[in-house]
Amino acid sequence: MPELRLVDGLVMVKLETAREFLKWQHYPPKPIIGDMILPRGSLGLLVGDEETYKSWLMLDMAWSVAEGSPWLIWNTTKTGVLLVNAELPKELYWERWSQMVRNKKVCPDNLWVINDMRLKLDTAQGQTELEGWVSNTGAGLVIIDNLYRVASKGVNDGQVINMFLDGVDLIRGKYNAAVVIVHHNRKHQYDTGLHKKVDMGLEDATGSKYLVNHATTAWRVVRQNNLGVEDAITLYTAKLTFERPNLKPPPVTFVANDKAEFDVLV
DSSP, X not given: OOOEEEEXXXXXXXXXXXXXXXXXXXXXXXXXXXXTTEETTOEEEEEEOTTSXXXXXXXXXXXXXXXXXXXXXXXXXXXXXXXXXXXXXXXXXXXXXXXXXXXHSSOOTTEEEEEOTTOOTTSHHHHHHHHHHHHHHOOSEXXXXXXXXXXXXXXXXXXXHXXXXXXXXXXXXXXXXXXXXXXXXXXXXXXXXXXXXXXXXXXXXXXXXXXXXXXXXXXXXEEEEEXXXXXXXXXXXXXXXXXXXXXXXXXXXXXXXXTSOEEEOO
16 A cells, blocks of 8 residues: 555655655565456456356355365465445345355355445445455455446446445555456347347446456356357456466356356366
8 A cells, every 4th residue: 555644634645756666565466366367456347248147156256265266267365255245135145145055065254245235335435334344354355246236326427437446446455455346238239230249348338438447357258059058158358457468268158057056168
């Protein structure tokens, strides 16, 4: 965290010369998922249509990172995780957690959950609450499910999204925590000539582009008939800032079974 000081009642970041800046004691970024697919301090985004298992994927990611066990095709580094559910009532979310426990057998001690359908993270109160939870848990990964529910005036308002990102960036900078946000696609365009949906990539994400532009890692989940398997889902790593370019991950196709497991298809 940069050194801060008060000037006429305002919080100011310390001004440094280039020589002073270069004397800063630097530590290599700590990975959470893969080598540098999602390091500490980064901002991840998971975008997709409804019924593409986004929330289940995030619950599985949270469990895997808390255990330090593989997530899909990637190794993880054991890290405390805070999972913020702003979408489902507590009773319904409890059912999902119970299903995961029946599958995983043991619930990690370093995995915390917040259920708050009224939480708005583009407000000072919401940001203060989030910072308090991160400070109290020491979580290195924060998952917010989903953006629609925590934006008080909608995701199309650039000012709202920038306020939201200011709060997220405080968590990233002050606590060196990675933040992953679940988001939705807009209604698809249809090419009548080709008789198929137009795939706009990350441009399909609903609302302000500030979020996509600000993300350091972005995944897309797409439902498709892949390898002849019905209800297969493919996860694409659409944006990757920190991983070496020649190591960009391949698409990962999986199916979800009735035990809340993700079976990766070769």
